[in-house]
Amino acid sequence: MTKSELIERIAEQQDQLSLKDVELAVKLMLEHMSQVLAAGERIEIRGFGSFSLHYRAPRVGRNPKTGDSVELTGKYVPHFKPGKEMRDRVNESIQH
Amino acid sequence: MSALTKADLAEMLYEELGFNKREAKELVELFFEEIRTALETNEHVKLSGFGNFDLRDKTSRPGRNPKTGEEIPISARRVVTFRPGQKLKARVENYAGTNQ
Numbered sequence: 001m002t003k004s005e006l007i008e009r010i011a012e013q014q015d016q017l018s019l020k021d022v023e024l025a026v027k028l029m030l031e032h033m034s035q036v037l038a039a040g041e042r043i044e045i046r047g048f049g050s051f052s053l054h055y056r057a058p059r060v061g062r063n064p065k066t067g068d069s070v071e072l073t074g075k076y077v078p079h080f081k082p083g084k085e086m087r088d089r090v091n092e093s094i095q096h
Numbered sequence: 097m098s099a100l101t102k103a104d105l106a107e108m109l110y111e112e113l114g115f116n117k118r119e120a121k122e123l124v125e126l127f128f129e130e131i132r133t134a135l136e137t138n139e140h141v142k143l144s145g146f147g148n149f150d151l152r153d154k155t156s157r158p159g160r161n162p163k164t165g166e167e168i169p170i171s172a173r174r175v176v177t178f179r180p181g182q183k184l185k186a187r188v189e190n191y192a193g194t195n196q
Binding site for chain 1: 099100101102105108109112113115119122123124126127128130131132134135136137138139140141142143144145146147149151153172173174175176177178180183184185187188189190191
C-alpha cells in the first residue's frame with residue numbers, strides 16, 4: 001500500500017472529508033511526525049507502536065569501491081517498536 | 097519528556113486545517129487503523145519520504161524463561177519492521193542529542 005492508496009482508503013472509510021482534505025491531513029501528519037523525530041522527541045501511538053531515535057556510535061567504515069577507510073561520526077537513526085495490538089494482529093495473520 | 101500522541105496529531109489537524117475535533121480525531125484513528133489493516137492482510141506499506149513498514153516471517157526457535165531458566169519453544173511468527181526512508185534518515189541524523 002502506497003501513500004496515495006492509504007489516502008484513498010481513509011477517504012472511503014468516512015463521509016465528512018473530501019479526498020483533497022484527507023490528502024492534506026495525511027501529508028501533514030507524516031511531516032509533523034518527521035519533525036518531531038528530527039527534534040529528538042518520541043512518538044507513542046497506543047496499539048500501533050512507538051517511534052524513537054537510536055544512537056549509532058562513531059566508527060571507522062570503508063568505501064566499498066576503493067577499500068579506503070572513512071571516519072564516520074556518531075548519528076541518530078529512527079527506530080520503530082510495534083505496540084501489542086499491532087504485534088498480535090500481524091502475528092495472527094500467519095495462522096490463516 | 098512528553099511524547100507525541102494521537103491527541104496531539106488531532107489537535108494539529110484542528111489548528112492547521114480547520115477540521116472539527118471529531119473529524120480530526122477520526123482521521124487520526126483511521127490513519128493508523130488502515131496501516132494496521134494493510135499489514136494484517138500481508139501488505140507492505142510504503143510511505144514515501146517517511147519510511148516502509150515491512151513484514152518478516154520468523155521461524156520457531158528455542159527460547160528460555162529469563163526468570164526460571166526453563167526452556168520454552170518460541171513459535172514461528174510474523175513481525176512488523178520499519179525501514180525509515182532516506183529523507184527521514186537525513187533529517188534525524190543531525191539531531192545533536194542535547195538533553196538539557
